[in-house]
Amino acid sequence: MTKLWVHAELQGGKPIAPTFELLTKARAVADEVEAVALGAGASDAVDELGRFGASRVFVSDDAVYDDYLALPATHAYEQLVSEHEPDGILFPLTYDSRDVAGRLSGRLGATLMSNVTDLSGPGKARTAIFGGRLDVDVELSGSPTLLVVRPKSFPAEPADAAGAPDKVTVDVELPDDVRKAKRIERHEEKQAGPKLEQARVVISGGRGLQEPGNFRLIEELAEAIGNAAVGATRAVVDAGWVPYSLQVGQTGTTVTPDVYIAVGISGATQHLVGMKGSKKIIAINKDEEAPIFQVADLAVVGDALKIVPELIEEVKARKG
Amino acid sequence: MNIVVCVKYIPDPNVPNEMDGKTLKREGVQGVLDPGDEYGVEAALQLKEQHGGEVTAVSMGPEGAIEAVRRALSMGADRGVLITDPALHGADALVTATVLAAAIARNPFDVVIAAVESTDGYTGTMPMTMAELLGVPQLTFVNEIVSSGDAFRVHRQTPEGYHVIECPTPLVLTVTAGINEPRYASFKGIMAAKKKPTETLSLADIGLTPEDVTVQQDVVDLHEVEESRETELVRGDDAVARIVDYLAEAKVI
Numbered sequence: 001m002t003k004l005w006v007h008a009e010l011q012g013g014k015p016i017a018p019t020f021e022l023l024t025k026a027r028a029v030a031d032e033v034e035a036v037a038l039g040a041g042a043s044d045a046v047d048e049l050g051r052f053g054a055s056r057v058f059v060s061d062d063a064v065y066d067d068y069l070a071l072p073a074t075h076a077y078e079q080l081v082s083e084h085e086p087d088g089i090l091f092p093l094t095y096d097s098r099d100v101a102g103r104l105s106g107r108l109g110a111t112l113m114s115n116v117t118d119l120s121g122p123g124k125a126r127t128a129i130f131g132g133r134l135d136v137d138v139e140l141s142g143s144p145t146l147l148v149v150r151p152k153s154f155p156a157e158p159a160d161a162a163g164a165p166d167k168v169t170v171d172v173e174l175p176d177d178v179r180k181a182k183r184i185e186r187h188e189e190k191q192a193g194p195k196l197e198q199a200r201v202v203i204s205g206g207r208g209l210q211e212p213g214n215f216r217l218i219e220e221l222a223e224a225i226g227n228a229a230v231g232a233t234r235a236v237v238d239a240g241w242v243p244y245s246l247q248v249g250q251t252g253t254t255v256t257p258d259v260y261i262a263v264g265i266s267g268a269t270q271h272l273v274g275m276k277g278s279k280k281i282i283a284i285n286k287d288e289e290a291p292i293f294q295v296a297d298l299a300v301v302g303d304a305l306k307i308v309p310e311l312i313e314e315v316k317a318r319k320g
Numbered sequence: 321m322n323i324v325v326c327v328k329y330i331p332d333p334n335v336p337n338e339m340d341g342k343t344l345k346r347e348g349v350q351g352v353l354d355p356g357d358e359y360g361v362e363a364a365l366q367l368k369e370q371h372g373g374e375v376t377a378v379s380m381g382p383e384g385a386i387e388a389v390r391r392a393l394s395m396g397a398d399r400g401v402l403i404t405d406p407a408l409h410g411a412d413a414l415v416t417a418t419v420l421a422a423a424i425a426r427n428p429f430d431v432v433i434a435a436v437e438s439t440d441g442y443t444g445t446m447p448m449t450m451a452e453l454l455g456v457p458q459l460t461f462v463n464e465i466v467s468s469g470d471a472f473r474v475h476r477q478t479p480e481g482y483h484v485i486e487c488p489t490p491l492v493l494t495v496t497a498g499i500n501e502p503r504y505a506s507f508k509g510i511m512a513a514k515k516k517p518t519e520t521l522s523l524a525d526i527g528l529t530p531e532d533v534t535v536q537q538d539v540v541d542l543h544e545v546e547e548s549r550e551t552e553l554v555r556g557d558d559a560v561a562r563i564v565d566y567l568a569e570a571k572v573i
Contacts, residue, residue: 069457069458069459069460069476069485069487070448070457070458070460071457074452093444094479095460095461095476095477095478095479098444098445098448098460099448099458099460101445101448102413102444102445102446102447102448102449102451102452103448103449103451103452103458104452105413105414105417105445105448105449105452106414106417106421106448106449106450106451106452106453107452109414110414110536111412111414111535111536111537112412112413112414112443112445112449113412113537114413114442114443114444114445115442115443128545129337130337132545133544133545134339134542134543134544134545135541135542135543135544135545136539136541136542137539137540137541137542138537138538138539138540139537139538139540140536140537140538141536141537141538142536145536148444148445180457180487180488180491181457181458181459181485181486181487181491182485182486182487183483183484183485184473184483184484184485184486185483185484186478186481186483186484187481187482187483187484188478188480188481189480189481190480200572201567201572225567225572225573226573227572228572234497237498238497238498240498243481244463244477244479244496244498245479245480245481250442251436251437251442251444253479258570258571258572259567259570259572269337270442279570280566280570281549282563282566284559284563293551293553294547294551295547295549296549296551297549297550297551297552298551298552298554298562298563298566299551299552299553299554300554300555300559300562300563301553301554301555301559302555302556302559307559307560307563310560311560311563311564314560314561314563314564315564315567315573318564318568318573319573
C-alpha cells in the first residue's frame with residue numbers, strides 16, 4: 001500500500017490550482033491519497049480536495065500558518081508524518097511550498113527532489129533538464145520522500161467515484177519559537193487583463209527589445225489581439241523593466257496557452273521550461289541560431305522592433 | 321554583524337551544458353561564481369558597511385570551487401571557506417545543506433545569505449533545509465531589505481507583489497536577483513583577495529562522516545526528448561502576413 005500526501009497550499013483561503021493536478025496524479029500512482037491543508041479556509045476546502053481524490057484531509061484553520069513563514073507548518077508536518085507515515089509528500093513548486101518542503105527535508109532528514117515533471121510513485125520521479133531536452137529518471141529512498149512538482153505537469157481531473165473525505169483536525173501544540181518570520185503587510189498588484197496562467201494567448205518580451213521603453217510594443221500587441229496576457233523573461237525582470245509577476249519560466253509562471261509569442265527572446269533553459277508546453281509557439285528573433293527556434297512552430301527571423309509595430313497594425317486591420 | 325554568504329561554483333552558464341555520465345560535465349568547462357550569488361555577496365557587503373563586522377564566503381564543491389570563494393573575496397568578503405571531499409561528489413540538496421550548516425555552525429553568525437536558487441541546479445530549497453539544520457528561521461525570496469539589525473524587515477517577492485516580513489536574528493536570508501546591483505571586483509580588490517584568509521576543509525574537519533552525507537537519490541536513466549514540433553521558417557517581407565494568418569488559423573483573432 002503506497003500512501004501519498006498532497007500539500008494543499010492555500011491562497012486567499014482556497015487551494016491553489018496545482019493542488020488538484022497533484023491529487024489527480026497521486027490517484028493514478030498511489031493506493032491511498034490524502035491531503036494536508038493548513039491555514040485560513042482549510043476546513044472549507046475539504047470537500048473540493050475530496051472531489052479530486054483525497055480520501056482523508058488533515059486540516060487546521062489556524063491563521064498562524066498564514067502569518068508565519070514555514071516554521072509552524074514544518075512543526076505540524078513533523079508530528080503528522082510520525083503519526084501517519086506517508087510514503088511521499090507532493091508539493092507544488094511555489095515559493096510558500098518550497099519554504100515548507102525545504103525546511104521539512106532538514107527536519108526529517110528526508111530526501112527532496114525539485115522540478116519534478118512526472119512520477120510513478122513516491123520513490124520514482126522524473127525531471128527535465130537543459131530546457132526540456134533531456135528527461136532524467138530518479139529513484140529516491142527513505143520515507144517519506146518529498147517531491148516538489150512543476151505546476152501544469154499534469155491535468156486536474158475530478159475523481160469518478162469520490163466519497164466525502166474524512167476530515168481530521170490537526171491537533172498540534174505549536175511552541176512559541178515557530179513564531180519568528182512574521183508577515184506584517186501584504187501588497188498585491190492586481191494585473192489588468194487575463195492572468196498569465198489562464199490567457200489563450202501569451203506574448204512575452206526579452207532582451208531583444210533592447211530597452212525598457214520598447215516593452216510597450218508587447219502590451220500593444222496583446223491589446224490588439226485581445227484576451228492576451230503579457231509575459232517576460234527573467235533577464236528583463238532582473239533588469240527591472242517589468243515586475244516579477246510577469247516572469248515566465250522556471251522561476252516564474254508556467255504557461256500553456258493556445259498561442260505563445262516570444263518576442264526578442266533567445267530561449268534560455270530558464271525560459272523554455274516555463275512555456276514549451278504551449279500548443280503553438282511563434283518566435284520572433286534576429287538570430288537564426290537562437291535556441292527559442294528549436295521549440296517554435298513558426299520561426300520568424302527578423303528584427304522584432306520592425307516586425308511587431310507592423311504586426312499590431314495588421315492584426316487591427318484584420319480584426320476590422 | 322557576523323555575515324555568512326553561501327557561494328556556488330558552477331559551469332559557465334554561457335557555455336552549453338553537457339552530461340558526463342549521470343552528472344553535469346564539469347571537466348574542461350570553465351567554472352564561475354554563480355551569477356545569482358553575486359547579489360548575495362553584494363547584500364552581505366552592504367550589511368557589513370551598515371553594521372560593521374565580517375563577511376565570510378562559504379562554498380561546497382570540487383577543489384576548483386575556491387575560485388568562486390576568491391571571487392567573493394575580490395568583491396570585498398573578508399574570509400573564505402571551502403568544504404571539499406571526494407565523498408561529496410553527486411551531493412543532493414539535503415547533503416549540501418548538511419555540509420554547509422555544519423561548516424557555518426562552527427562560528428557564531430547573525431545572518432546567512434544565499435541566492436534563491438542556483439543557476440545550474442535550480443532545486444531552490446537548499447537554503448531552507450540549511451536554515452532548519454542551523455535551527456534558525458528563514459526569510460526567503462527577498463527583493464528588498466528595509467531594515468536590519470537585531471531584527472530584519474524585508475520585502476518578500478510574491479507572484480503578485482510583495483509581503484513585508486519581520487524576523488529576529490539569527491536567520492537565513494535568500495535574495496532574488498532584483499535586490500541590488502552587485503559591485504565589480506576592482507583590480508585592487510582582486511589583489512587584496514590574494515592575501516585574505518581561506519580555509520579548505522574536509523568532511524572530517526567539520527565533524528561529519530561519509531554516512532552523514534549519504535545521497536538518497538539516484539539517477540537511473542537519462543534520455544533525449546523527441547521534439548514533435550515541425551518548425552516553419554519565415555523571414556523578410558512575408559513575415560507579418562504569415563504571423564497574422566497563423567493567429568487566425570489558431571482562432572485567436
